[in-house]
Amino acid sequence: MAVNSQGTARSSFDLKSAQMPVMAVTLREVDVTTLIADLAARLADDPDFFDNDPVIIDLHHVQDEAEPIDFPRLLDALRKHRTCPVAVRGGSPAQLQAACAAGLVLADDVVVPRPQVREVEVVREVEVVREVRVEVPVETPAPSTLVVDRPLRSGQQVYAKGGDLVVLAMVSFGAEVIADGNVHVYAPLRGRAVAGARGNTQARIFSTCMEPQLLSIAGNYRALEAGLPENVAGKPAQARLDGDRLVIEPLT
Numbered sequence: 001m002a003v004n005s006q007g008t009a010r011s012s013f014d015l016k017s018a019q020m021p022v023m024a025v026t027l028r029e030v031d032v033t034t035l036i037a038d039l040a041a042r043l044a045d046d047p048d049f050f051d052n053d054p055v056i057i058d059l060h061h062v063q064d065e066a067e068p069i070d071f072p073r074l075l076d077a078l079r080k081h082r083t084c085p086v087a088v089r090g091g092s093p094a095q096l097q098a099a100c101a102a103g104l105v106l107a108d109d110v111v112v113p114r115p116q117v118r119e120v121e122v123v124r125e126v127e128v129v130r131e132v133r134v135e136v137p138v139e140t141p142a143p144s145t146l147v148v149d150r151p152l153r154s155g156q157q158v159y160a161k162g163g164d165l166v167v168l169a170m171v172s173f174g175a176e177v178i179a180d181g182n183v184h185v186y187a188p189l190r191g192r193a194v195a196g197a198r199g200n201t202q203a204r205i206f207s208t209c210m211e212p213q214l215l216s217i218a219g220n221y222r223a224l225e226a227g228l229p230e231n232v233a234g235k236p237a238q239a240r241l242d243g244d245r246l247v248i249e250p251l252t
Contacts, residue, residue, distance in 0.1 A: 023056070024055065025083075026060070027058065029062065030065045035074060063090060063091045069095060071099050075103070085104060147168065149168040174213075177194070180203075181200065182203050183205045184206045184207075185205075185206065187209065188209040211234055216246075221246070232249065232250055
């Protein structure tokens with residue numbers, strides 16, 4: 001942790017929302033050892049703050065520092081905290097050159113000298129210089145599927161964040177299964193099932209033995225204290241949305 005001229009402690013970096021759909025890690029120190037220690041301390045109570053999120057390294061506050069930044073070591077530390085460093089902005093030409101050498105690209109809002117791909121054409125002895133802009137794709141992780149192969153008892157809850165949930169054993173009365181995508185239960189479903197937890201209206205709930213307490217898709221609930229129709233009760237069935245109405249129908 002660094003100390004300012006008044007003798008009070010200040011952090012070596014800030015976490016701020018950037019002007020684009022990524023998080024900006026704003027450096028206030030160039031000593032990577034200090035940065036790594038402060039980063040570990042900041043995220044100790046919230047290790048899941050990042051979820052493989054792309055981040056930009058902002059150097060506006062350290063662009064006048066003469067000491068070089070060990071970018072390979074800094075990037076390795078950020079990746080260990082489940083981030084994906086993709087770009088840099090705001091530094092001196094030397095800092096930006098070192099960042100690019102470590103695999104980062106320059107953010108679009110940075111106006112600094114940069115290597116140019118020059119194409120020279122001789123037209124009436126006039127040199128034409130064209131800048132070629134190369135887009136660097138950033139891979140995003142595909143939605144994951146959580147598989148549970150044990151019975152879920154009353155009071156237990158399982159949540160599949162960002163993907164589907166597959167349960168291979170019974171979901172007992174009082175248990176709850178939740179997914180941002182679809183819910184598949186290849187066994188009796190007797191508890192509560194929630195699909196499309198973050199608003200996905202296309203999500204569905206499947207079971208080989210449909211006997212639930214409650215079903216919900218994208219916030220549309222249907223309590224089933226009175227039981228199910230004979231054509232789906234205890235049989236293979238699915239639940240889906242028809243407009244704002246939750247319908248349950250046999251699997252054929």
